[in-house]
Each structure stands twice: as C-alpha cells, then as structure tokens.
Amino acid sequence: MDAAYLIRRLAAILVVLLIVSLTVFAITQILPGNAAVMILGEYATDEQRRLLELSLGLDHPWYVQYLRWLGRTLSGDWGVSMRLSQPVTHLIGEAFWRSAALAAASLLTVTVIAIPLGVLSALRRGGFTDLVISFFAYIGTALPEFVTATLLLVIFASPERGFLPAGGFTPINESVTGFLSHLVLPTATLSLILTAHIARQVRSEMSDVLASDYVRAARLKGLSETAVVLRHALRNAMAPAVAVISLDVGYLLGGILVVEEVFAWPGLGRLMIYALQNRDLPVIQAATLVLAATYAISNLVADIVIAALDPRVRYA
Amino acid sequence: MTISNISRRGAIAGLAAASTLPAFAQTATPKPGGVLKISHPTRVAQLNVLQISGPAEYLAMDMLYSGLTRLGIDMRPMPDLATEWSATLDAKEFTFKLRPNVTFHDGKPFTSEDVVATIRTILDVKSNSPARAVLSMIVDVAAVDPMTVKFALNSPYADLPVALTHANARIVSAELLKQPLTTLDTKAIGTGPFKVETYDSARMLRLVKNPNYYQAGKPYLDAVEMHLFPDLAAESANFLSGAMDAMLEVQQADFKRISSAPGVTGQRVPSGRFVNIVMRQDQKPFDDVRVRRAMAMAVDRSTLVDIVLEGYGRPAADNCISPGYRYLLDSPSPKYDPAAAKKLLAEAGYPNGLKIPLVCSNRPAIRSQVGIAVKEMAKPAGFDIDVQTIPHDTYLANVWRKGQFYIGYWGMQSTEDAAFTLLFTSDAAFADTAWNNKKFDDLVAKGRAQIDDAERRKTYDEAQRLMMTDVPSIIPFFQDVLTASRNVVKNWTAHPLAKNFYVENVWLQRG
Numbered sequence: 001m002d003a004a005y006l007i008r009r010l011a012a013i014l015v016v017l018l019i020v021s022l023t024v025f026a027i028t029q030i031l032p033g034n035a036a037v038m039i040l041g042e043y044a045t046d047e048q049r050r051l052l053e054l055s056l057g058l059d060h061p062w063y064v065q066y067l068r069w070l071g072r073t074l075s076g077d078w079g080v081s082m083r084l085s086q087p088v089t090h091l092i093g094e095a096f097w098r099s100a101a102l103a104a105a106s107l108l109t110v111t112v113i114a115i116p117l118g119v120l121s122a123l124r125r126g127g128f129t130d131l132v133i134s135f136f137a138y139i140g141t142a143l144p145e146f147v148t149a150t151l152l153l154v155i156f157a158s159p160e161r162g163f164l165p166a167g168g169f170t171p172i173n174e175s176v177t178g179f180l181s182h183l184v185l186p187t188a189t190l191s192l193i194l195t196a197h198i199a200r201q202v203r204s205e206m207s208d209v210l211a212s213d214y215v216r217a218a219r220l221k222g223l224s225e226t227a228v229v230l231r232h233a234l235r236n237a238m239a240p241a242v243a244v245i246s247l248d249v250g251y252l253l254g255g256i257l258v259v260e261e262v263f264a265w266p267g268l269g270r271l272m273i274y275a276l277q278n279r280d281l282p283v284i285q286a287a288t289l290v291l292a293a294t295y296a297i298s299n300l301v302a303d304i305v306i307a308a309l310d311p312r313v314r315y316a
Numbered sequence: 317m318t319i320s321n322i323s324r325r326g327a328i329a330g331l332a333a334a335s336t337l338p339a340f341a342q343t344a345t346p347k348p349g350g351v352l353k354i355s356h357p358t359r360v361a362q363l364n365v366l367q368i369s370g371p372a373e374y375l376a377m378d379m380l381y382s383g384l385t386r387l388g389i390d391m392r393p394m395p396d397l398a399t400e401w402s403a404t405l406d407a408k409e410f411t412f413k414l415r416p417n418v419t420f421h422d423g424k425p426f427t428s429e430d431v432v433a434t435i436r437t438i439l440d441v442k443s444n445s446p447a448r449a450v451l452s453m454i455v456d457v458a459a460v461d462p463m464t465v466k467f468a469l470n471s472p473y474a475d476l477p478v479a480l481t482h483a484n485a486r487i488v489s490a491e492l493l494k495q496p497l498t499t500l501d502t503k504a505i506g507t508g509p510f511k512v513e514t515y516d517s518a519r520m521l522r523l524v525k526n527p528n529y530y531q532a533g534k535p536y537l538d539a540v541e542m543h544l545f546p547d548l549a550a551e552s553a554n555f556l557s558g559a560m561d562a563m564l565e566v567q568q569a570d571f572k573r574i575s576s577a578p579g580v581t582g583q584r585v586p587s588g589r590f591v592n593i594v595m596r597q598d599q600k601p602f603d604d605v606r607v608r609r610a611m612a613m614a615v616d617r618s619t620l621v622d623i624v625l626e627g628y629g630r631p632a633a634d635n636c637i638s639p640g641y642r643y644l645l646d647s648p649s650p651k652y653d654p655a656a657a658k659k660l661l662a663e664a665g666y667p668n669g670l671k672i673p674l675v676c677s678n679r680p681a682i683r684s685q686v687g688i689a690v691k692e693m694a695k696p697a698g699f700d701i702d703v704q705t706i707p708h709d710t711y712l713a714n715v716w717r718k719g720q721f722y723i724g725y726w727g728m729q730s731t732e733d734a735a736f737t738l739l740f741t742s743d744a745a746f747a748d749t750a751w752n753n754k755k756f757d758d759l760v761a762k763g764r765a766q767i768d769d770a771e772r773r774k775t776y777d778e779a780q781r782l783m784m785t786d787v788p789s790i791i792p793f794f795q796d797v798l799t800a801s802r803n804v805v806k807n808w809t810a811h812p813l814a815k816n817f818y819v820e821n822v823w824l825q826r827g
Contacts, residue, residue, distance in 0.1 A: 033713030041369055042716060042724070043446040045745060052444055084517055085362050085501030095518065153549055159556035159577065166553030167545055169519050262547045266518035270546065274359065274518075279709055 013296040020292045021285055022066065028281055029062040035082040035279045056082050069285060078286045083278040088286045091271060096290055098169065099260070099267030103252050105183055106190040114195040115241065118202025119234065125207055133199065140196025145255050149189045149262040156185060167264035186263040190255050194248050201244045205237035239310040246302030250295050344806065350824035351539045352805065355551050356564040359544060360521050363512070364500040365486050366438060366445040371565055372542060374483050374815040379523055379540060381486035381506030384412055384431065385477045387730055387816050391640060393477040397426065397487055397507065407472040407765055414463045418530045420489045421511040428459035433490035443497060447484035449745040450734050472765030475731045482730065483815040509535040509820035519544060529820065536823035555800065562801040562808050568626040571798045584628060585797045587812040588638030588728030588735070591686050593790040596720045598750040606664035608787040613660070614697035615690055616652035617792045624685045628796040634787050635780045636735045638794040640812040643732050643773050645780040657697035669698030675722040676703060677711035683723040686792070717748045724748065728813050732776050736760045740788055751788035
C-alpha cells in the first residue's frame with residue numbers, strides 16, 4: 001500500500017460525505033414543516049412562527065441555507081442546535097464518545113467471543129459443540145435488537161432480580177462501576193447479533209482453510225495442531241472475517257439507534273432520533289456526517305488490516 | 317375593593333380537595349435531606365422558562381422559578397412572589413404587593429423591576445412565550461415602588477391573578493433579561509426552591525437545594541435529579557426496581573400494573589386534558605349543524621374512555637370545561653345513538669351516508685387511537701371515515717388550523733376564560749374550527765369582567781350550553797393525569813394541569 005492510494009481513498013470519502021450532506025439537506029427540504037413549527041408546536045401563532053423562522057434563518061431558500069452550512073462546516077463550525085440551543089460540536093462530541101464507548105465494548109466482546117467460537121465450531125465440525133454453537137448463532141442472527149433488549153431487560157433488570165440497571169448512563173469520571181454496570185445490557189444486546197454473525201463467518205472460512213492443501217501440508221510437516229490452527233489456518237481465515245467485521249460496523253451504527261433508545265444511552269443514535277423528530281437540521285447534518293465518516297473510515301481500516309493479513313491483496 | 321386576598325394557603329391544604337389523591341401521613345414530621353430521583357420520558361430541551369412546553373420542562377421550571385401567583389390544587393391562585401393583590405371595581409387595574417427579602421439564585425434581591433422586565437418580555441412577540449396569549453390584555457406594567465407593581469388592562473379581566481400562574485409567566489431576573497434571550501435557554505436564574513447544578517439534556521438535570529428559598533426550612537430535599545428514559549419499558553423497570561423514586565408520567569396501559577407494585581403509590585388526578593375532533597365550519601359538510609350533531613351522536617364516549625384511556629378519564633359533552641374548573645355546567649354527555657345520527661345525516665342531505673377523511677398526527681399516539689375507534693363507532697350512522705395518520709411535523713405544517721376534519725390535543729387551562737379563548741371565541745388564539753358565534757363571544761367577554769361569583773356562573777353556564785348545542789368540535793372525554801412514586805417519597809403531588817408540583821414540600825423517609 002502506498003501513500004497515493006491512501007490519499008485517493010480519503011479524497012473519495014470526502015466526496016461521499018459531501019454527497020451525503022447534500023442529500024440529507026435536500027430530503028429535509030422536501031418534507032413539510034420545519035424546526036420552527038416543531039419548536040412552537042400547537043401553542044404558536046403565525047406571527048410567532050414567522051419570527052422564529054427568521055431568527056433560525058429558515059426564511060432563506062434551501063441552497064442559501066446549504067451553502068451557509070457548508071461554509072461554516074469547512075471553517076470547523078457546525079452552528080447551534082435549533083432545538084437544544086447548544087453548539088452542535090459540543091452536542092455531537094459528547095454523544096459521539098458515549099456511542100464510541102458502546103461500539104468499542106461491543107466490538108471487543110464480539111472479537112473475544114465470536115472468533116474463538118467460530119474456530120472451535122470449525123474444529124469440531126459436525127460434532128455436538130458445532131451443533132450447539134450453530135444453533136445459538138442462528139437464533140442470534142434471527143432476533144432483532146428490540147426483542148433481545150426487551151428480553152435482557154426482563155431477565156436481568158426486573159424488580160425482583162434487578163442486579164443491573166434497566167437503562168441510563170453514568171459518566172466514567174463520576175463512577176467507573178456505575179459506567180460499567182450501565183454498559184453491560186446495551187453491549188450484550190449489540191454483541192449478540194454480531195457474535196452470531198461473525199462466529200458463523202469464521203466457522204465457514206476456517207472450515208475451508210482447514211480442508212485446504214497447505215494445512216494438510218503443514219500437518220504432514222509434523223507441526224503441532226495448535227501451531228497449524230493458530231499460525232497457518234487462523235491467519236488465512238481472518239482476512240474475510242475482518243471484512244465482515246468492517247461491514248458489521250455499519251450494522252452496529254444502525255443497531256445503536258435502537259439500543260440507545262431502549263437503554264437510555266445518551267449517544268449519537270439517540271441524538272439523531274431526537275434531531276429527526278424535531279427537524280433540528282444542524283444536528284441531523286452533523287450526526288449524519290459523523291456516522292457516514294465512521295462507516296467510511298472503518299472500511300478503509302478494514303482494507304488496510306486485510307492487506308496486512310493477506311499479502312496477496314494488492315492495492316492499485 | 318379586593319378581589320382575592322387569600323391567607324397563606326399551602327399546597328397541602330389544597331390537597332384535601334382532590335379526593336382521588338392518596339392520604340398522606342399528615343402527622344409525620346418532614347425529614348430534611350436526601351436526593352429525589354424522578355424519571356421522565358421527554359427531554360428537558362431548554363431551560364427558558366418563558367418558552368418551555370414539555371411535561372419534564374414544566375417540572376424543572378416549577379422547581380427553579382416562582383411566579384407572582386401560583387395555582388393551588390383547588391385551581392385558585394395562591395401567593396408566591398406576590399403576597400397580596402387587589403383590583404379596581406371595573407377589574408381593569410391590579411396592584412400586587414411583592415414578598416420582601418427574596419433573592420435570586422445569584423444572590424441579587426428580587427424587586428418590582430424584575431416583574432416589569434419579565435412581563436414586558438413575555439408581551440414582546442419576539443420572546444415566543446405561550447404566556448402572551450393569556451396576558452395579552454395587559455397594556456402596561458409599572459413599578460410603583462420596589463415592592464409594588466401595577467398592571468393596567470385594556471379590558472376588564474377578573475382572572476388576572478390566575479392568568480399570572482401560567483407556567484411560562486414565572487419571574488426571571490431583570491439582569492438575565494438584559495442579555496440576549498437565548499442565554500435563558502441554558503441558564504436559569506430564578507427564585508425557586510432549587511437551582512441548577514448539572515444540565516445534560518440527553519441524560520439528566522440535577523437541581524440542588526436553594527438555601528435562601530423564601531419559605532424557611534424548605535425545600536426538605538438536598539437535591540432532585542431528573543433522569544431521561546425515552547423507552548417506557550426501561551423507565552418502568554428502573555422505577556419498579558427502586559433506582560428511581562418517582563415517575564413523572566405513567567401511561568394508561570401501565571398504570572394498573574405500576575401502581576399495584578409493592579412499595580409504590582399511583583396517583584390519578586382528574587384533568588381537563590382533551591382530544592378534540594375539529595370540524596371546520598366554513599366548509600361543507602360541517603357548515604351544517606345537523607352534520608356536526610350527527611357526528612356527535614355517532615361517538616360512543618364511555619367506550620372511548622374504556623378502550624383508549626383504559627378507564628382513566630371521564631366522558632365529556634363537547635364542552636371544554638371539565639370538572640376541575642370552578643364553573644362547570646353539570647350536564648350529561650350526548651347519548652351514542654347511531655340510528656338518530658343516521659336520520660339527522662339524511663335530513664342534512666346525506667341519505668346515503670358521508671365519506672370523509674379524518675387526519676391524525678402520530679404524536680401523541682392517542683390521537684390515532686381515537687380516530688380509529690371513531691371510524692368504527694360512526695360506521696352504523698353512515699359515516700365512512702378514512703383515518704389518515706401522519707407524522708407530527710407534517711400535521712403541524714399542513715393540517716393543523718388548515719384541515720377540514722382532524723384531531724387536536726389540548727392541555728387543561730387555568731381558567732374557564734383561558735379555555736374558551738384558546739379555541740372557541742371568534743378571535744381565539746388557535747381558532748381552528750372557524751366557529752364565529754357572536755353570542756358566545758359576548759358571553760365570554762361578559763364573564764371575564766364579572767367579579768360576582770353567582771353572576772359569573774350564570775354567564776358561563778350559558779356559554780357552555782351554547783357550545784354543546786352548536787358543537788364547534790367534538791370533545792369526547794377528559795384524560796386523567798397519572799403519576800407514581802415509591803412509598804418512601806412523601807408529598808409527591810400531581811396537579812390537574814401537570815404544570816405545578818410543589819416539590820419544596822416533598823421529603824424522603826428512607827430506611
């Protein structure tokens with residue numbers, strides 16, 4: 001991989017983000033109503049609404065609004081939320097780190113659990129262990145987050161057994177145990193589907209690799225089974241798994257919307273839902289950009305990791 | 317002459333009037349200290365007391381700010397920052413005596429200057445304050461001396477002390493009002509029992525005790541935390557497990573389960589909140605009163621109370637005045653009679669029935685629930701209703717005050733006058749039915765100027781009768797306010813308007 005490739009990819013990401021921002025802006029313009037209508041609700045006169053539209057700059061044509069937004073964004077200013085009266089950078093920043101903590105905990109859990117499960121399943125292919133793992137993997141992929149979340153709430157946060165909080169958030173600098181206890185259920189919900197998905201992927205790749213000629217050759221060389229699995233098979237099976245994980249980041253971002261709402265986790269997903277409900281355009285724009293950038297960058301990182309794992313992958 | 321000069325009336329004294337409230341251990345001595353945790357499903361999106369409009373925001377502002385007057389549980393004004401008031405005989409000039417030695421959260425003394433600045437800001441259209449609609453008769457507010465304020469009105473208005481209890485008419489420091497109005501969105505300087513410590517609209521609002529609150533010894537609590545739970549399942553699980561002490565709002569469907577849980581007390585307070593089915597009268601077919609009456613007869617109100625409100629409400633009679641107000645006209649609600657409705661509809665020129673779309677917003681969900689139920693109920697009467705549920709922003713932009721047949725949702729007002737002038741007079745702030753009835757307008761104006769209680773009742777009786785016979789819109793039921801608290805919480809009080817909470821009286825009996 002060379003620097004030119006990296007620059008090309010980053011430039012492409014910028015173009016995508018520009019298109020995304022324009023599309024989001026256009027869609028919000030097609031819909032009737034605006035933030036002023038939503039803020040004032042039913043207790044507003046036309047005069048009040050007009051004045052608020054004026055103060056929010058909603059009286060200008062959409063392209064003027066967009067270009068102004070773009071100009072501000074390029075100078076690093078995302079403006080002020082129309083509904084929450086706080087700087088968008090502050091709102092997004094805070095929410096982003098909270099979501100990132102949740103996503104990181106989920107990815108870590110998935111990596112620690114899903115890859116060994118997939119490997120184990122492949123090694124015991126057709127056996128009882130494989131059957132049990134496959135069974136749970138199928139169930140895991142079939143359950144939507146809101147079902148998993150509700151089940152976990154009932155099992156672990158019911159009044160009788162309530163050893164975990166049913167939702168909420170404690171910042172880590174206030175209390176580490178508080179932060180962690182609130183993290184458990186949303187992480188478990190997000191991890192379940194991903195674990196199932198990735199374990200199945202690893203199992204399938206691993207099974208192919210274990211049946212390949214070079215693994216047979218390695219075994220014939222007299223290498224121990226551990227060495228065969230870890231050094232030869234796993235490394236080759238991992239590249240496709242990383243590709244799947246990077247695609248799952250996209251899923252994770254979508255899943256976070258649901259999970260954050262259910263468990264009252266004050267992250268980017270919930271901010272986004274709130275902004276959409278209230279037609280808070282600056283926040284919708286910024287949150288969409290952050291989500292799109294996260295997705296694009298995770299794909300780029302995955303490509304780099306895959307290249308490192310599999311030297312046959314060439315970048316042109 | 318003095319209209320009302322009430323002796324100090326605590327919120328607890330007012331409680332006795334509301335029979336559905338649980339009996340409190342009145343003999344127990346309040347214990348100071350502790351942190352009260354309250355859950356709520358909607359954000360505190362801003363701290364600007366002049367603009368707030370959400371349930372959780374009302375609670376927060378009731379703790380942070382005081383008004384000149386405050387609405388008691390009995391719907392009468394009680395002294396707050398004003399200790400007494402009087403009016404001239406024609407009810408066009410009011411004088412308020414202010415409470416001495418009150419300070420704002422920043423330590424500055426409260427004076428008449430703050431009242432003048434606040435009222436003037438509310439009356440300025442740029443402040444976007446909902447309180448403007450109920451205080452628009454004020455033409456001048458002036459400080460007579462640091463502890464006296466005088467209001468001049470352009471028309472007689474006996475209810476001014478009640479109107480000043482409006483949730484958006486609380487007194488803000490004049491200092492703060494000198495800054496751009498957006499400063500109020502994130503900064504609160506009031507004279508209330510609590511002051512802001514942490515404000516994170518996505519998570520929690522933490523308020524701490526104001527040691528200089530004017531009621532000596534109150535508040536009892538050290539702090540109040542308001543935690544946001546957008547998901548109802550998570551909210552009730554947190555409350556039932558004891559992580560939260562009180563739930564601000566309980567949904568009808570959950571009320572029975574939650575209030576019967578061990579260690580929990582539910583409160584159900586009759587309120588004047590209603591859903592109204594708007595029938596625009598400047599267009600066919602609703603320009604014909606027979607069609608409106610037929611529609612009113614085609615709605616089975618007690619069934620709506622049972623299925624939509626799960627029993628937590630009462631049938632209404634297309635009259636916006638509910639039992640919580642002082643001057644309710646006692647009358648039965650229209651009988652569900654689809655056969656008679658069908659006949660009336662035929663008389664109005666629709667012998668083969670009437671096909672019509674009914675538009676509902678998706679927020680709150682109760683609107684489309686009513687729409688769907690009414691569709692079925694009105695079928696035998698010959699109404700073929702097509703229920704269209706649309707997103708709330710589309711509803712606000714395209715349907716509200718423009719549509720022909722749609723469902724509105726309104727909170728309870730503090731006075732009869734406010735309720736009438738909200739939707740039904742010709743010049744109503746939100747006149748969405750286009751009901752221009754000169755006689756009704758005159759009655760409302762007459763009632764507004766009447767100081768004599770019995771005379772006023774007569775006038776309001778007539779106004780209500782007119783509304784019920786002319787059916788400007790269908791008001792099928794009044795919805796109760798539902799809340800719940802754990803038994804360790806003492807004096808947690810729900811108010812019919814859901815805008816006053818008296819948290820300074822709340823104390824905790826833990827362990």
